[in-house]
Amino acid sequence: MDVGPVSIPFFELEATDGAGRAGVIHTPHGDLQTPLFAPVGTQAAVKAITPKQLQQTGVTLVLANAYHLYLRPGDEQIAALGGLHEFMSWRKPILTDSGGFQVFSLAENRQVDSDGVTFRSHIDGSIHRLTPEKIIAIQENLGADIIMAFDECSEPHDRAYNEQALARTHAWAERCLTAKTRSDQTLFGIVQGGIFADLREQSASTIASMDFPGIAIGGLSVGESKQDMLAMLEVVGSVLPQGRPRYLMGVGSPEDLVEAVVRGIDMFDCVLPTRMARNHAALTLLGRLNLRNASFAEDTRPIDPDCTCYTCRTFTRAYLRHLIASREMLAASLLTIHNLHTLISLTANLREAVIHGHLNQFSDQFLTNYHKHRPPES
């Protein structure tokens, strides 16, 4: 265990506004201003764009997935090739997800016991065994700046399962802390507990009592209602210590980012902006545009007249619609650039709002405009 006093703290809280927070995370590959949104590069690549384009959208942190990279090309191979930063040529901070969520959503024939999980690869059916110690070893081979504890991601509405899973998640968290050897990586614990306020509270207390410099909230945005998700954020937020960053895993729509920052979240990741781009949808602060729609065929406006991304500075909706109708993969690249830029700009604006003390005004205005154009999801 290498947690303890160091010359530079991992996280500095710079300002608060209500429950909202602005801060900075220090990593060996540079500082991260929070709130932040991290795009997902599951297989050591953010789909459809280059690292140079990623950087030009303003992205500072990229997520990669330990489960996928362990299976292909292999964490040891990536270590032999110089680690993940070198492998994917992203010299800025990287976070690896531990694979807990993937094991419980993608892998086949999984068997969970108190020591770990045995499962079949979703790629080739081969049998694998993951334990907290193995997951840490994998993430140490990959070499990301921020790594995650191994957790069990359970169905959010099943109380009995959540109680059982929570005990394992907490035990595994402690084992991950013990297993960790590299001093240039920061390990986050993960709070679980489904949609049950008492379990979330218990989990937040337990994880916060351990020596994790950062704390993630997992198992949300996986099928529960928006109301339940926000309620859980409030419960967890009231328990977590102020001095550590709070990472809401798998959340990434504009309205969710705003609602969660208001409730004290500092970090987000989600496949939503990149996946929607490949499905022809553009995120805007006034809702989504499906650019496949024929109504855009003669529309000479950019996706969002207020957006400063390369796509909006360069191309019309009519051209993007043509690329989609013509099945040109360039459409996915251009929409990915726009969607990421939209979320990155939004987090930057939320940060400014916290620093200047008008977060509520910002969020009220944002949510009013947003829901005017699009009814809230249930």
Add this chain to the structure above:
Amino acid sequence: MDVGPVSIPFFELEATDGAGRAGVIHTPHGDLQTPLFAPVGTQAAVKAITPKQLQQTGVTLVLANAYHLYLRPGDEQIAALGGLHEFMSWRKPILTDSGGFQVFSLAENRQVDSDGVTFRSHIDGSIHRLTPEKIIAIQENLGADIIMAFDECSEPHDRAYNEQALARTHAWAERCLTAKTRSDQTLFGIVQGGIFADLREQSASTIASMDFPGIAIGGLSVGESKQDMLAMLEVVGSVLPQGRPRYLMGVGSPEDLVEAVVRGIDMFDCVLPTRMARNHAALTLLGRLNLRNASFAEDTRPIDPDCTCYTCRTFTRAYLRHLIASREMLAASLLTIHNLHTLISLTANLREAVIHGHLNQFSDQFLTNYHKHRPPES
């Protein structure tokens, strides 16, 4: 017809070395140094990369296809949206192919008569009629800097068909010249004649006798032997006037570029570099690499250690191989950047060789190295 003395000539021949040539083409969107290679953006997009990336690879001229754009989204729609440069956001020179080749290779149920061609769209089966006048009107709507006459592209080995097609191609060339109205576009005639030296000679004389500021050679690299192709280039080259650029359509492998520049060709276009990129193959001056091959899994070299493209400056073969194995579309973008840069650099080096009078030395050395690594195609 607007050909005639103008203040700046369309083409200036700057140097020759044997039959090899170096020159400059002046267009309303900038100058083009020759020899040059133009990537193909069939549907107003070079597949898998942005205009900014295209420019960074050194591309100066992009080809788009009148046949495809007439069918989708429609040439009138592109005109209403400000023309092709504005539509695809490529502010440098553009050349549109007339669609002759596409009508004779893609379209269904075509019926050719002396006035034009009737066919069914390969996209939706709708019936269309193209004549030389219509093809010019389409290309005037699109607004490329260089436009092409409508020609009949025949099977290269069928003498009777080639004789018949040649008569039509020559009549249509004259009608295209008459139909042209825009003074900011330059119309090229197209030499046909299959693999028959006398027909090629006759066609070159006929097209050269018309007022075309540039002359293309069509109907090659469509199934004939390499020997036949090179023989036709020699026949045609001996007939064509020195003062007009010579454009070999549809040719784009490194060895073909070298062989053709030695025989006096100034311009090339081909889908080869972009199509190969999507099929995981990297072009190098020592042959092709199929990066899907498992032998590259631990190869930390760039595709080509001498290449200065973004892909080679940034990524290893091992990473590219991982992207391909993981079906990441980023692989296609990165290989497209590399393949285009390889051909653009090669044409720049051929130009230097002509200017410095060592074209034969350059081509001998290139072809020796190339064939050492890869047997010549039959």
